[in-house]
Amino acid sequence: MRRNKKERQSLLQETIQHNPFITDEELAEKFSVSIQTIRLDRLELAIPELRERIKNVAERQLDDEVKSLPVDEIIGEMIDLELDRSAISILQIQKEHVFSRNQIARGHHLFAQANSLAVAVINDELALTAKANIRFTRQVHEGERVVAKAKVTHVDSHKGRTRVEVLSYVGNELVFSGEFEMYRSGNEH
Amino acid sequence: MRRNKKERQSLLQETIQHNPFITDEELAEKFSVSIQTIRLDRLELAIPELRERIKNVAERQLDDEVKSLPVDEIIGEMIDLELDRSAISILQIQKEHVFSRNQIARGHHLFAQANSLAVAVINDELALTAKANIRFTRQVHEGERVVAKAKVTHVDSHKGRTRVEVLSYVGNELVFSGEFEMYRSGNEH
Incomplete structure (x- = not known):
């Protein structure tokens, strides 16, 4: 649907606030305008380009520090973390991540x-996966950027179990969802 | 339980037939005897050592050829395959597979x-995972060898769905189990 410029810019601002990792291409498609129009909109609204937005988020101090594993063992780049609450990471899909036959x-x-994010969100020095229930809801292709969002939905410190829900998106499309049940040692340090 | 030699050798033969990838250490523990005793038993029974047994299996022509992906994209070494029926692979757990903190x-x-085995067993040029329900039932450590066994439990060629059950073992212990629901294109070539 075509909208007037004011409407579009207001929605654009809202959309980027909600999903800072959306590309100009995805925005252009969403609002049925050219990429150039989106760029001009961003300029007028003083919204930095995607690369800058990611850098800003990545440079922000994480609210919390990962406890359950060294940060470099997380698959993808972690950009947000509140222990025992939520975490976000980005994985850029490259050649080594795809089937050679169909990319x-x-x-x-x-x-x-998703699994390493579910480990990282746990506020404990030991976190292991007990089970998981996962769905692949849309094919992901080389060049796409997957944003995974983990939410802790239940902590049973008595039993040493934690439930984590992870939803992964490309743009606004859900590509993966998983419910993870994690063991934890019970020692919060 | 201690058994006499004849009993033990008969059980040993049966055990190795059932699980050719069991180590001498695991056998010694199972039969409460020394590793040396197991080696002598194998000599008397003319059962080759583990390394040879694996080589024999690996050199055997696979019954079928993988269709859904190039063999080198399978994680682990595939040692048995009957398309749309069953498949087996072995993964040797090395340093790069473990958490640095606890191995x-x-x-x-x-x-x-497990997932790449579930793809490989499909008799189709396109196979993708739709969902999976998995459990990690025992921790696996560096140096252990994981034998994954996939069984196709249901083929719905009308809907293009196939169910694959994968059970992974270290010795006789179940370490992982998964139910995979796979998409297929429906073109068997």
Whole structure:
């Protein structure tokens, strides 16, 4: 649907606030305008380009520090963390992540991003996956950027179990969802 | 339980037939005897050592050829395949597969072995994972060898869906189980 400029710019601002990792291409498609129009809109609204937006988020101090594993063992780049609450990471799908035959991302890489985020969000020095229930809801292709969002939905410190829901998106499209049940040692340090 | 030699050798033969990838250490523990005793038993029974047994299996022509992906994109070494029926692969857990902190294998590697086996068993040029329900039932450590066994439990060629059950073992212990629901294109070539 075509909108007037004021309407569009207001929605654009809202959309980027809601999903800072959306590309200009995705925005152009969403608002049925050219990429150039989106760029001009961003200039007028003083919204930095995607690369800058990611850098800003990445440079922001994480609210919390990862406890359950060294940060470099997280698959994808972690950009937000509140222990035992929520976490966000970004994985750029590259050649090594896809089937050579059709350039579709292999399931275990999307799983690895989500699973390591579910480990990282746990406020404990030991966190291991007990079970998971996962769905691949849309094929992901080379060049796409997957934003995974983890939410802790239940902590049972008595039993040492934590439930984490992870939803992964390309733009606004859900590509993966998973419910993880995590063991934890019970020692919060 | 201690058994006499004849009993033990008969059970040993049966055990190795059932699980050719069991180590001498695991056998010694199972039968409460020394590793040396197991070696002598194998000599008397003319059962080759583990390394040879694996080589024999690996050199055997696979019954079928993988269709859904190039063999080198399978995680682990595939040693048996009957398309749309069953498949077996072995993954040796090495340093790159474990958490640096505790040498426990990371879940996504066990998942990758099982998931790629579930893809490989499909008799179709396109196979993608729709969903999976998985459990990690025992921690796996660096140096252990994981044998994954996939069984096709249901083919719905009308809907283009196939169900694959994968059970992964270290010795006789179940370490991972998964139910995979796979998409297929429906073109068997």
